[in-house]
Amino acid sequence: MKIHWLRTIKSIEAGRVEVEVMALDENGRPQPTGEIETLEADDLILALGQDTDTTFLRQLEGIDFQSDGVVVVDSNMMTGHAGVFAGGDMAPSERTVTVAVGHGKKAARHIDAFLQGVAVEPKPIKDVATLDKLRLWFFADAAARIQSRIPLDERTGTFGEVTQGLTSADAQFESRRCFSCGNCFECDGCYGACPEDAIVKLGPGQRYEVNYQLCTGCGTCFDQCPVHAITLIPEPPREVAP
Ligand SMILES: Cc1cc2nc3c(=O)[nH]c(=O)nc-3n(C[C@H](O)[C@H](O)[C@H](O)COP(=O)(O)OP(=O)(O)OC[C@H]3O[C@@H](n4cnc5c(N)ncnc54)[C@H](O)[C@@H]3O)c2cc1C
Ligand code: SF4
Ligand code: SF4
Incomplete structure (x- = not known):
């Protein structure tokens, strides 16, 4: 295979492509030289640069x-x-x-x-869920699934995808490797573990809230949360009546 660098297409006819030789200017941009070459071709595959048309x-x-x-x-x-x-x-x-x-x-x-007509409220910056704060035992390995490929003899006769991609079920299986770092994914772990029934479920997608009247601050929920979505902070000092 020979790669002809710095050419731009001038015309295409059956079996023939005319290209103009380009030369780089002092800014590194290709400029036309007027020199034309003719290339014989059976097939023409467009593989142009990636640009957005705005x-x-x-x-x-x-x-x-x-x-x-x-x-x-x-x-x-x-x-x-x-x-x-x-x-x-x-x-x-x-x-x-x-x-x-x-x-x-x-x-x-x-x-x-x-x-x-409102402004976006900036979200509070959460404690970063570094690897040591995750409970990795919770997660399955979910090894990569094998993707089917079209047979060799079919590949030369089509521009179809060779690797066929994952099925929906396989993609969902592989997604189990996601650690959801720092983001509650509603595993119900804290809800089930709290000895005081202080965790209140808010419904699918709404996550949970803590009933601080019941919470004793034992930290069980924090300890077992697989993704470090719970933060334990010291209780603010109570105001004592004079
Ligand atoms: C060959 C190739 C390989 C790449 N490999 C990777 C990779 O491995 N990993 C990676 O992270 N990224 C990769 N990228 C980059 C990635 O594909 C892009 O960054 C990403 O797709 C951008 O998403 P987008 O939604 O901004 O644009 P696009 O995915 O390009 O979506 C834009 C959509 O708008 C449509 N559109 C355009 N103009 C109009 C219009 N006027 N009206 C209506 N619709 C319009 C287009 O048809 C298109 O569907 C690759 C890109 C290319 C070209
Ligand atoms: S906060 Fe943690 S333990 Fe509780 S449901 Fe979310 S991910 Fe599970
Ligand atoms: S700290 Fe203890 S009591 Fe409070 S919500 Fe968590 S598990 Fe329940």
Whole structure:
């Protein structure tokens, strides 16, 4: 295989591709040289650079763009046009799935607040759930599942995915490796362990609250929480009547 660096396509006809030789300028950007080469080709596979097309936003006032076309957003994920939010690959970022998902969650919170005309209340910073604070015995190993692959002879005749991905059941199985660090995942452990019945269940997705009239501060819930979602703090001194 020979890789022809620094070429740009000028024309494509059956079996022939004309490319122009490019040269880097002093800024490292490719510039045309006028020199044309012809390449013979049976198939042409487009494998272009990854760029976000944000031209549809240019008709909106107030939106700023970086030189690579991505949209400038503030700390609330809002662009310079009030009420228009952006995130993921189209905003300045590392361009990974993790960052895009995080942007989506953050933007959703701020969009909700924007529509309600309120500000997002910053959440209190929690004690970091480092590995030594997790109860690892709680978690299954949930080894990686084997993903099926299409047969070798099929791979040359299709652009379909070779590795077929996980089934829903397998993906859920693998997700058991997640330690949910610092985030209650409603295992009911504290609820079952509290000797004083001081933990109150608030319903699916709503987690729990502590009835401080019943709680003796024994720490049982804290000790067994697998994900370090409970913080024990000293009881504030009681005011003594004069
Ligand atoms: C080949 C490749 C491999 C990668 N591998 C990894 C990896 O291993 N790990 C990783 O973390 N990241 C990887 N990435 C990066 C990752 O895919 C992106 O960071 C992530 O998908 C960005 O998510 P997004 O929602 O911002 O954008 P996208 O996932 O691109 O979603 C944007 C969606 O908007 C749609 N859309 C675009 N314009 C319009 C319009 N005008 N109107 C309506 N809809 C529109 C598009 O069709 C698309 O569905 C890879 C990227 C590529 C290209
Ligand atoms: S706080 Fe901890 S022990 Fe209690 S339900 Fe949540 S994850 Fe389980
Ligand atoms: S500290 Fe003890 S009494 Fe209080 S909620 Fe936890 S387990 Fe129950």
